[in-house]
Structure formats: C-alpha cells, structure tokens
Amino acid sequence: MSLLIKGGVIVTASDIYQGDVFVDGERISAIGIDLDMPADRVIDAAGKYLFPGGIDVHTHLDMPFGGTKSADDFESGTIAAAHGGTTTIVDFAIQYKGQTLHHAWETWMQKADGKAAIDYGFHMIITDLSDQVEQEMDALVRQGVTSFKLFMAYPGVFMLDDASILRALLRTGKNGGTICMHAENGGVIDVLVQKALAQGKTAPKYHALTRPARAEAEATHRAIALAEIADVPVYIVHLSAAEALEMVTEARDRGLPAFAETCPQYLFLSYDNYEEPGFEGAKYVMSPPLRARETQEQLWRGLAFNDLQVISTDHCPFCMKEQKELGSSDFSKIPNGAPGIETRMSLVYDGGVRTGRISLNRFVELTSASPARIFGLFPKKGTIAPGSDADIVIFDPEKRVTLSVKTLHMQVDYNPYEGREVTGATDTVISRGRVIVDAGKFTGRAGGGAFLRRSTR
Numbered sequence: 001m002s003l004l005i006k007g008g009v010i011v012t013a014s015d016i017y018q019g020d021v022f023v024d025g026e027r028i029s030a031i032g033i034d035l036d037m038p039a040d041r042v043i044d045a046a047g048k049y050l051f052p053g054g055i056d057v058h059t060h061l062d063m064p065f066g067g068t069k070s071a072d073d074f075e076s077g078t079i080a081a082a083h084g085g086t087t088t089i090v091d092f093a094i095q096y097k098g099q100t101l102h103h104a105w106e107t108w109m110q111k112a113d114g115k116a117a118i119d120y121g122f123h124m125i126i127t128d129l130s131d132q133v134e135q136e137m138d139a140l141v142r143q144g145v146t147s148f149k150l151f152m153a154y155p156g157v158f159m160l161d162d163a164s165i166l167r168a169l170l171r172t173g174k175n176g177g178t179i180c181m182h183a184e185n186g187g188v189i190d191v192l193v194q195k196a197l198a199q200g201k202t203a204p205k206y207h208a209l210t211r212p213a214r215a216e217a218e219a220t221h222r223a224i225a226l227a228e229i230a231d232v233p234v235y236i237v238h239l240s241a242a243e244a245l246e247m248v249t250e251a252r253d254r255g256l257p258a259f260a261e262t263c264p265q266y267l268f269l270s271y272d273n274y275e276e277p278g279f280e281g282a283k284y285v286m287s288p289p290l291r292a293r294e295t296q297e298q299l300w301r302g303l304a305f306n307d308l309q310v311i312s313t314d315h316c317p318f319c320m321k322e323q324k325e326l327g328s329s330d331f332s333k334i335p336n337g338a339p340g341i342e343t344r345m346s347l348v349y350d351g352g353v354r355t356g357r358i359s360l361n362r363f364v365e366l367t368s369a370s371p372a373r374i375f376g377l378f379p380k381k382g383t384i385a386p387g388s389d390a391d392i393v394i395f396d397p398e399k400r401v402t403l404s405v406k407t408l409h410m411q412v413d414y415n416p417y418e419g420r421e422v423t424g425a426t427d428t429v430i431s432r433g434r435v436i437v438d439a440g441k442f443t444g445r446a447g448g449g450a451f452l453r454r455s456t457r
C-alpha cells in the first residue's frame with residue numbers, strides 16, 4: 001500500500017515548509033516538491049498541516065483504581081486517541097506489592113493485545129523494590145520497557161520511600177532507563193485529608209484543598225535532589241503547580257537533566273471548577289489537582305521557554321455515574337482521573353498556537369518530538385522524515401469543533417471541556433502507512449497497533 005499526500009504544509013519540531021510526502025508501506029519514503037510517483041491513494045492536503053502523529057506518554061487505559069477501573073480500555077481509548085491525532089501512547093503497567101515486574105508487564109501486554117488501534121509502549125510502575133526487582137529492571141530495559149514510574153504519593157498503595165527511590169535512580173544510571181516521578185508528598189497529604197474528613201469536609205473541592213501546591217513543590221525538589229545525588233536524569237510527570245515549576249527551572253538553570261511534563265487540564269481548567277454546584281466538582285478530581293487560574297500563564301511560559309518539555313494527558317477517565325459517585329459523601333473515595341486522550345492536540349493548538357503562546361514548531365515538539373526523544377522513540381516516531389514511521393496527522397487549522405461528550409469517542413459520561421469551542425482539528429490520521437481516521441471517520445482496526453520496544457537514553 002502506498003500513499004501520496006500532496007500540497008500540505010509539513011511541520012516538524014524544526015521546520016515548516018510546503019511539500020509532498022510519499023509513503024511506501026509503513027514508512028515515509030520520500031519528501032519533495034511536486035512528487036508524481038504512482039500511489040495506491042493520493043490525498044489532497046492543500047490548506048492543511050502535516051504533523052508527526054501525536055505521542056501521549058501518560059495514559060491509563062483499563063487501569064484498576066479504588067475498587068473500579070478506568071472507563072476506556074485499549075480499544076476505546078486508542079480509537080479516541082486516533083480521532084484526536086495521537087498515534088502513539090505510552091501507558092503504565094503496575095507492579096503490585098509482592099509481584100514481579102515481568103508479571104505486571106505480561107498483564108498489561110495482554111490488556112493491549114488485539115485491542116490497541118495505535119502503537120503503544122509501557123512505563124513500569126514499581127511499588128515494591130527488592131534486590132530481585134532491581135535486577136528485573138535491567139531485563140525490562142532490554143525488552144524495550146525503558147522507563148519506570150515511582151510514586152512519592154499514595155502511602156501504603158503506591159508510595160516508595162526515599163531509600164528505594166534512590167536505589168531505583170542509581171539502577172537507571174547503569175541500565176540506561178529513565179525514572180518518571182509522581183511528585184507529591186503523600187504523607188503530608190494523608191494527614192491533611194484525615195483532618196478535613198474529621199471536620200466533616202467531604203465535598204469534592206477538599207480534594208484540592210488537601211493537596212497543596214507546596215506538597216508538590218517539595219516532592220519535585222526532593223525528586224530532583226535524589227536524581228542529582230544518583231547522577232541521572234529525572235522526569236516529573238503531570239506537573240501542575242507554579243511552585244513545582246520553579247524547582248524544575250532552578251535545577252535546569254544549574255544544568256541538571258531535570259525534565260517535566262504538564263497536561264491540558266492544568267492549562268485550561270483551574271481550581272474554580274471544583275466550586276461548580278452539587279457534586280460537579282468530582283469531574284475534576286485528579287492528582288495533582290487543578291490549581292489557581294494564574295498558574296495557567298506560568299505553565300505556558302514554562303512550555304515556551306523549555307522548562308517544561310512535554311504535554312501529555314494523564315488520561316484516566318471515570319464516569320460520574322457509579323464511579324465518581326463512589327465518593328459522593330467522601331471526596332477521598334472519588335476515583336482520581338479525567339478523560340483527555342482525544343482532546344489534547346486541538347486544545348493545545350487552539351489555546352497555544354492560535355493565541356501566540358507557543359510557535360507551531362514548539363507545538364510539534366511538545367506533543368510529539370520531545371516525548372519521542374525523551375522516551376526512546378525518535379526518529380522512528382516524532383518527526384516527518386524519510387525512513388520514519390508514516391504516522392502523520394493531516395490537520396485542518398480552520399476547522400471549528402465544539403468539544404462535547406455527545407461527539408467525542410472516549411467511553412465516559414462527561415467531558416471536562418463540555419461546550420468549549422476550538423479552532424483546529426484532525427482531518428485524516430495515518431498510522432504506519434494505514435489511514436486510520438479518514439475525514440473524521442475511524443477506518444482503522446482494534447489490534448492494528450503494535451508494541452514499541454523503546455531504546456535507552
């Protein structure tokens with residue numbers, strides 16, 4: 001199968017130019033002006049942008065949490081991702097206490113197998129670090145699972161102590177893996193949650209009020225300090241607070257390899273959403289929580305100046321009915337997470353590029369090139385170049401879309417951006433040479449995605 005995409009404007013992290021792209025099989029085989037080789041299909045992309053397929057390195061599909069599980073599985077979640085212009089995800093496999101990493105990896109490979117419609121990789125969440133698990137980290141790196149996530153929050157469930165965190169960091173100094181950190185001080189937060197509940201404060205907004213920005217900043221600082229001691233890079237996931245960003249900026253100014261991502265919810269929503277009437281605030285219960293509205297501009301500045309390198313989604317949807325409702329009389333029982341896998345590219349284009357906060361090249365860098373580089377996928381993914389996978393988004397910069405649960409494809413009963421109008425949306429999406437979204441209609445198949453063995457730093 002070959003494709004010739006004609007007349008589009010090709011955008012990578014470094015270039016913007018008009019050109020034709022010839023795709024032969026799964027890869028891009030040529031780029032040029034007025035290409036006229038015979039192709040099975042010719043796509044007219046005049047007036048459209050060609051972006052490298054979006055890469056979302058923070059998703060939770062089919063994930064157990066607090067007696068329920070995230071509402072999208074690998075089929076519905078990756079189909080929704082494709083509609084939004086994302087052609088690669090890196091999801092999280094979870095090692096529960098007492099389990100081997102290998103068991104966790106196999107469990108998540110099975111969840112994705114035959115279901116994922118786009119390519120996928122895994123980070124491994126370590127919750128129990130023994131000598132044997134340290135050795136297993138090396139084996140996983142060799143198998144292409146080259147990043148690990150550790151939690152400084154959720155004591156008794158996911159949290160690791162500082163000694164274990166340091167040991168894991170030191171191990172990546174030898175095996176070339178990368179540590180991703182959920183940076184919030186879990187012990188402090190637990191005390192604040194118990195205190196609030198004892199005072200009868202049970203509404204959703206107390207989820208945010210018991211997870212202060214300073215608890216995120218403290219953990220971010222500690223994570224970076226431990227990585228500095230271990231002399232390895234560290235990647236802070238879902239950074240939400242200006243105080244935490246200051247810690248990353250300070251470290252980077254000292255030349256340390258500290259990296260961080262933020263997510264659209266922290267750029268477009270704020271603490272004010274928790275004040276919506278009744279139980280509506282539960283829609284936005286996630287960790288870290290939404291912050292003060294002023295934080296949004298500080299995060300945009302961090303994105304523009306490369307103190308933040310990636311925009312991922314932390315897609316972890318739970319329905320209001322029967323799932324978020326579990327916490328109707330106790331905010332601490334509300335499943336943490338919100339949907340976002342489908343809306344990332346349009347939101348960031350509309351709110352970032354169209355407003356002039358970031359350039360078009362920076363948009364591609366934040367949503368595709370930089371996550372590909374940091375997580376061992378570049379240049380197979382993350383760019384439009386001969387030899388790279390033909391993961392291409394044909395994006396219509398003038399298309400106006402109203403985001404709504406009625407038209408989006410995520411299997412969840414609300415959308416945090418309900419009614420928001422955005423300009424700029426995906427038209428056609430190509431994954432390894434196959435058209436999987438054609439003029440807005442899904443034409444791929446469950447199981448069409450492949451597991452990605454990622455390389456080390």
Ligand SMILES: [Zn+2]
Nearest residue numbers: 058060314316
């Ligand atoms: Zn997450």
